[in-house]
Amino acid sequence: MIKFLDLSAQNKSIKKEIYSAVSGVLDGKDFIGGDEVEKFEKEFAKFCGVRHAVSVNSGTDALFLSLKAIGIKNGDEVITTPFTFIATAEAIANCGAKPVFVDIDPETLNMDVLKIEKAIKKNTKAIIPVHLFGAMANMPEIMKVAKKHNLFVIEDACQAVGAEQNGKKAGAIGYLGCFSFFPSKNLGAMGDGGMIVTNNKKLSDKIRLLKNHGSSPRDKYKNLILGTNSRLDTIQAAILRVKLKYLKNWNRQRKQIAEIYSKNLKDISEIKLPSQDSVFHQYTFRLRSRHGRGSPKVAGQARDKLKKFLVKKGIPTMIYYPLPLHLQPALKYLGYKKGDFPEAEKAAKEVLSLPIYPELSKENQDFIVKKVKEFYQK
Numbered sequence: 001m002i003k004f005l006d007l008s009a010q011n012k013s014i015k016k017e018i019y020s021a022v023s024g025v026l027d028g029k030d031f032i033g034g035d036e037v038e039k040f041e042k043e044f045a046k047f048c049g050v051r052h053a054v055s056v057n058s059g060t061d062a063l064f065l066s067l068k069a070i071g072i073k074n075g076d077e078v079i080t081t082p083f084t085f086i087a088t089a090e091a092i093a094n095c096g097a098k099p100v101f102v103d104i105d106p107e108t109l110n111m112d113v114l115k116i117e118k119a120i121k122k123n124t125k126a127i128i129p130v131h132l133f134g135a136m137a138n139m140p141e142i143m144k145v146a147k148k149h150n151l152f153v154i155e156d157a158c159q160a161v162g163a164e165q166n167g168k169k170a171g172a173i174g175y176l177g178c179f180s181f182f183p184s185k186n187l188g189a190m191g192d193g194g195m196i197v198t199n200n201k202k203l204s205d206k207i208r209l210l211k212n213h214g215s216s217p218r219d220k221y222k223n224l225i226l227g228t229n230s231r232l233d234t235i236q237a238a239i240l241r242v243k244l245k246y247l248k249n250w251n252r253q254r255k256q257i258a259e260i261y262s263k264n265l266k267d268i269s270e271i272k273l274p275s276q277d278s279v280f281h282q283y284t285f286r287l288r289s290r291h292g293r294g295s296p297k298v299a300g301q302a303r304d305k306l307k308k309f310l311v312k313k314g315i316p317t318m319i320y321y322p323l324p325l326h327l328q329p330a331l332k333y334l335g336y337k338k339g340d341f342p343e344a345e346k347a348a349k350e351v352l353s354l355p356i357y358p359e360l361s362k363e364n365q366d367f368i369v370k371k372v373k374e375f376y377q378k
Helices: 007-013 015-026 035-048 059-069 087-093 113-119 139-149 201-210 234-244 247-265 296-312 329-334 342-350 362-377
Strands: 052-056 077-080 098-101 124-127 152-156 176-180 194-198 283-287 351-354
Touching: 007 015, 015 035, 015 234, 035 052, 035 194, 035 234, 052 059, 052 201, 059 087, 059 152, 059 176, 059 194, 059 201, 077 087, 087 098, 087 329, 098 329, 113 139, 124 139, 139 152, 194 201, 247 283, 247 362, 283 296, 283 342, 296 342, 296 351, 296 362, 342 351
Parallel strands: 077 098, 077 124, 124 152, 152 176
Antiparallel strands: 052 194, 176 194, 283 351
């Protein structure tokens, strides 16, 4: 049976190294912080091409602590996309700030840079672009807008570890870059984990305080500021150090699978393929109706029919994301309504993700392609 994601296959391939790394932690004295965490931070900073990397306990906390570090507070506004996982807007709201949404570019599914300036108000303090599904947002243009209006940029790179744009890694272009090591990510821990990267030492130092109760590095019972507990477990750092060595090759394998999908599905007029400029955290395409894109309802019916067909054939699929953030009950207080961000709403009715992970066999790749084609031949 095909799995949407098979983490056990990846773990088996490096089982001995993982066991050795975990055993080393168990035999040592550090279970929070210590040598493994410090080495992982340095190795990850080098991988991203930045000066500083600060480990935290999740991608959500990476976003939250980044916002706290730049001083986001009650009454501030932060611009982001409505088409992503709720953690991005959640982190903004949990700082007391207002998430302000900008609709997406239908070609990339990322924030439409042409619509950002209209959303900037006197209380706007930052922009959080999301590199969705492994494809980077248009960072050169976003940085131009940010510089013009004196705004911070925090990259939500949780789905795009290893992606590059103009020779720079995801997370290394904005003031701060945030990563998640949730098990399903391209670089996944065996539990929760996250990282913040930056070239700004002042911000790096502040985040180190914030993630550890604001405790002084010299005296842990002297609290310099109010912080929280957001430390990466030593065992997770040890596991991630092993996996980081394989990340570049795993991303290459993901891209090869995506190329096979796209090559074989390119002649199906109802399918709009994703760009190949991605590390493919997900392989997500859009489904049009037989008579063009049509209404979101018609597009949704076309997508749901294909999904149902593939499930019957033993092929799992996922919908990322079925409800845009501006329509989420938890964010109803923001006052947005249906129709405010039409491109995000259309995408939510049209997107479908196929299985993609380095260990997905060629046999299963071919079977998936065959069944998608079969659906449209019928």
